[in-house]
Amino acid sequence: MMKLLRMLRPYRIPVSFVLLFVFLQSLSDLYLPTLLADIVDKGVVQGDNPYIWRIGGLMLLIALGGGICSIGASYLSAKAAGGFGRDLRSRVFGHVEKYSLHEFDQIGTASLITRTTNDITQVQQVLMMMMRVMVMAPMMCFGGIIMALYKDVNLSLIIIAIVPILALIILLIVSRGVPLFKAMQKKIDKLNLVLRENLTGIRVIRSFNRINHEQGRFNDANGDLTDTSIKVNRIMASLMPAMMLVLNFASLAIVWYGGLRIDSGHMEVGDLMAFIQYAWQIMFALIFASMMFVMIPRASASATRINEVLNTVPDITDPNAASSARSVAANGELAFNNVSFHYPGAEMPALSNISFRAGRGEVTAIIGGTGSGKSTLINLIPRFYDASSGSITIGGIDVRDMPQETLRAMIGLVPQKAVLFTGTIAENIRFGKEDATDEDIRHAAVVAQASDFISEMKEGFGSPIAQGGTNVSGGQKQRLSIARALVRKPSVYLFDDSFSALDFKTDAKLREALRSETTDATVLIVAQRVSTVMDADRIIVLDDGQISAIGTHRELLHSSTVYREIVTSQLSEEEIA
Structure with a gap:
């Protein structure tokens, strides 16, 4: 007291x-x-x-x-x-x-x-x-x-x-x-x-x-x-x-x-x-x-x-001034270097010895069964948790050597569960970038395939969003969340199963629009659907917290049993061929 x-x-x-x-x-x-x-x-x-x-x-x-x-x-x-x-x-x-x-x-x-x-x-x-x-x-x-x-x-x-x-x-x-x-x-x-x-x-x-x-x-x-x-x-x-x-x-x-x-x-x-x-x-x-x-x-x-x-002292803190000063300019390639992670109190690691590189202008997809560690891997990049061992770097700089604000300013995250806030549609998209212009907001909505349903609403971008986004559908929530990340124009995009509520047609159109929008950025897509990851430059297959295989869709069909099982469970033989 x-x-x-x-x-x-x-x-x-x-x-x-x-x-x-x-x-x-x-x-x-x-x-x-x-x-x-x-x-x-x-x-x-x-x-x-x-x-x-x-x-x-x-x-x-x-x-x-x-x-x-x-x-x-x-x-x-x-x-x-x-x-x-x-x-x-x-x-x-x-x-x-x-x-x-x-x-x-x-x-x-x-x-x-x-x-x-x-x-x-x-x-x-x-x-x-x-x-x-x-x-x-x-x-x-x-x-x-x-x-x-x-x-x-x-x-x-x-x-x-x-x-x-x-x-x-x-x-x-x-x-x-x-x-x-x-x-x-x-x-x-x-x-x-x-x-x-x-x-x-x-x-x-x-x-x-x-x-x-x-x-x-x-x-x-x-x-x-x-x-x-x-x-x-x-x-x-x-x-x-x-x-x-x-x-x-x-x-x-x-x-x-x-x-x-x-x-x-x-x-x-x-x-x-x-x-x-x-x-x-x-x-x-x-x-x-x-x-x-x-x-x-x-x-x-x-x-x-x-x-x-x-x-209560936060586990995750900002680095000292010397390291943070050089990290401000950090940009470019994302790399996991022998990363392992345990949740506090857990007996088994959620991730073990994860190593891969994701270059700028490339789309790296992560796929795997439920509980394989896909979302955990994504959460380590913006430092929601810190890796138990190993390092994660962006542009060669360890994320732990960057101020959290600087690190997260480089990242556009679309979480697995779309979260909207009370306010208007424009305010929810502008949440990604406070000084975004109306033109920036409209462009992000177009790329996210959200402009059609927004234009059909009575007040357009001024239409209100209820608490928790209860007055829009799951797919609309996801598209607004994606627009919020796009308006930020970050160096690294993280899509954590962000296309699951979209139909196949909208999914395909969105990924095609993203290609031209993210040419200078590193893109990581976590997905359950094979159709979402087939065109990725690199597909990482996770199994029980470990990398089972890395390659393109064609390569993995022949080299990875786990990936083959996922594909055959979702696509017919004609579609696979």
């Missing part, structure tokens, strides 16, 4: 004024009971009306000043806490953006969402209260005790006696609540995970009639969170009644013993009235402190989770 509070440094001035305003408000609250005692003892008892009006007016002015300070403290604390929350969310988001896919897999997307929203909100709310309570509670408590001692030392012993009792009650209840607050945050993660899977996989769930099963999963996660919430709230709910019980008994004792003190002539009526107010100020200060003790454990658990995100 304290580590996160360092981010309050830009808000030193507002926080300082909050503390000052709270201090002044506390002084006014502590001074008012003394003025009230004077009104009663010197004004009411002695019948001095001018004194009553004079001191009453002073009380109104002090109360007004305290009210202004309270409003100012509330405003500035909300502003500082809101800015802190904004900055922390930005910092967490920026740090997560640097993660490799390994860190995303390790923490989990659902948990990252919870930590960026719910957890930061918890810390922000507690911070806003802390800025006020951490000054007000101790000042009202100790100031109240001093003022009570000033009014009557003997009567103050009652207050001094109940403070340790209240502190013990707070300690017992909070010690039981802290572990439950930590458990709650994990259960919120679980609930978010189930909900996210349900919403993103709704088509599959409905098609397999698994709605009741998913409802059961959600109810289990929801019920588990609810049970924990009820348990912790029951514990925390007992705090206020227990404290009020002690405080009310203390009030009875003060009134009883104070009456005896007045009767014996050791105390004035006004002083007893002031003493009672000081007692309640002390007690309410302890109540405010107890509220903080209720909220701080949960915020502390949230702060720990936020720090876990910020302290």
